[in-house]
Amino acid sequence: MTAQRQQRIQQRYRPLFRRRIAFLALLAVLVAQGFTAHAAITERIVTDRFSGLAIGGFDPVAYFVDSQPVQGLEDFEAWQDGVVWRFHNDGNRASFLAHPEIYGPQFGGYDPTDVARGVAVAGNPGLWFISDQRLFLFSREASRDAFVANPGRYVQRANARWQVLKQGLSR
Template sequence: MKKVLFLMLVITSSFQILAQNDTKNLNVDKTKIAVEGYDVVAYFKDNTAVKGNKNFVVVDNGITYYFSSQNHKDIFTKNSTLYKPQYGGWCAYAIGKTGEKIEIDPKTFKIIDNKLYLFYNKFLTNTLKLWNKEETTLLINADKNWKTITKK
């Protein structure tokens, strides 16, 4: 019986460590809310940034996502990976330019090949505009940099 309890404890601890590692590179607040509470499905379906509602919540791998409607919540639940932002929700421009994890403005986004990219837009710096000037290069660099970041 002690061996079974010990084994269960080891397995549980392993899953907790894996869950922590899965979230360490995600841009979430201290309560693990993604995209500052914005509805990730709305970016795709409505082509706009819409604040989610606490009545429509999904917790996916320990991360909380808010939605503006039951329909968007249901869409996300069917295939969450399609709607999650690239690069853990960090600024795509910064990941591509320097490999740094920089905060985003959830209202500043772009959909490229059915993928959501978020950008920093504060203090007179809109990185989406900078991204658009050299998107091809930055996208390649961001993908490479993100692989390096997630290996750490």
């Protein structure tokens, strides 16, 4: 094959190759987003759309008792506010049922920095912070860091917008 012919072939197929690479990159991004965003953002409480569990099946009381997220167990479930919650043990379940307003994540588990902006973005159970004896979940580390720097500011703004925002979410 002559050098000129090789050059013509490369010129003909190079744009096609670049388009395929761009398409595969776009496809990879879309697939990654689909796998990371599996919380429903139409519910009043962040619910895993695959399992139907509130806050991804994590025990909300464990954040207070164990100071870390702990996956709840199927043996310790409770139905509260229209969703199934899981707990690590029976004591945590009893505490939650007695005081869901304390142990449940604020703003239904939505990121309070986004709620303060008037947007419902599901919080990640692995990104959390307890402020004023209340649990807050965040969608990204930057949101958590901003909140930690001035929780009162975000809570005040989020409280002002939550009632209206919550009306747009289904039961």
